């Protein structure tokens with residue numbers, strides 16, 4: 199039988215990590231932060247942010263990410279066609295990196311978070327250690343999706359020669375930036391301790407959500 | 408020793424004293440990193456932070472890439488790049504780029520300096536808890552290493568179009584990336600709080616508080 203802090207009525211301070219009996223104080227005696235056994239409203243907030251990220255994922259992939267205007271005509275590219283361009287021009291390793299950052303990582307984040315939320319909702323006891331590891335992986339890799347935002351930004355800033363070529367940012371990159379931010383916020387809202395709470399649920403169910 | 412709880416699965420644990428340099432303690436149940444060994448770390452953190460701040464300021468003020476399209480020369484700094492997005496009426500995106508490459512890294516390094524410099528001299532900095540909390544909130548949004556990769560990808564994309572010349576800021580961003588990675592290993596939140604516990608309050612802070620209480624009474 200494992201003993202959790204919550205089962206003893208002890209709350210971990212989110213700011214300084216100090217353990218305090220929740221019966222004695224509502225704020226951390228060391229740093230003054232409000233104390234909770236679990237992040238309040240974690241599941242609801244995480245679901246809301248995740249669903250909005252999923253909704254924006256479609257326009258992020260379908261809409262134009264950037265537009266190249268030159269005397270020879272206008273060329274529009276999406277997230278995927280940018281990867282295809284890199285691949286066709288011979289930069290295979292870079293194409294793989296960009297594909298990972300702009301396609302694999304966002305998909306992985308959306309699917310994994312859905313899986314984590316569903317399994318916590320079902321109070322599943324299977325693969326808890328693996329799910330903890332998956333969550334840590336999500337925290338680590340989520341930021342790399344910003345890659346495309348930076349690439350478009352630099353291209354737009356550099357290629358501005360009116361007579362030769364002009365690159366304009368499209369609506370797709372705004373949607374994609376929003377997907378990255380929303381999915382990062384969703385990961386931050388998730389409380390990984392919920393994965394383990396099936397074994398010894400906290401004694402105050404109202405505060406754990 | 409006082410017990411601690413794993414921040415990822417809430418397991419109650421008695422912390423072990425780590426002696427070997429660079430050793431780390433992990434949670435036996437979920438595998439999360441709990442705390443590291445910390446001896447004479449504040450000085451190293453301080454040195455790296457000052458170096459990183461210098462690099463960051465240099466990286467912001469110099470051009471990252473130059474481009475020669477058939478005689479038309481163009482170059483851009485991070486601020487220019489954000490401004491270009493702003494001109495194209497992508498204000499949100501410009502804000503996001505500015506936030507993740509300039510503002511958050513600046514805040515992160517400034518906050519570390521604010522926290523560690525007094526602790527290193529044995530004093531408790533003002534507003535330690537508040538600054539520490541803001542630092543934890545800001546950290547995920549400082550994305551220098553992703554930006555460096557973004558610069559590399561755009562270099563390759565542009566090399567099909569024109570002659571690219573890497574600017575001085577590129578090397579600075581590269582170095583900054585390495586320093587930030589080293590700092591993120593060195594900065595151990597539980598150790599900072601232990602240092603805070605051991606430090607004494609700033610002399611003027613206590614006096615000011617006493618005077619304030621007297622004035623209210």
Ligand SMILES: [Zn+2]
Nearest residue numbers: 211214226229
């Ligand atoms: Zn606290």
Ligand SMILES: [Zn+2]
Nearest residue numbers: 413416434437
């Ligand atoms: Zn754990």
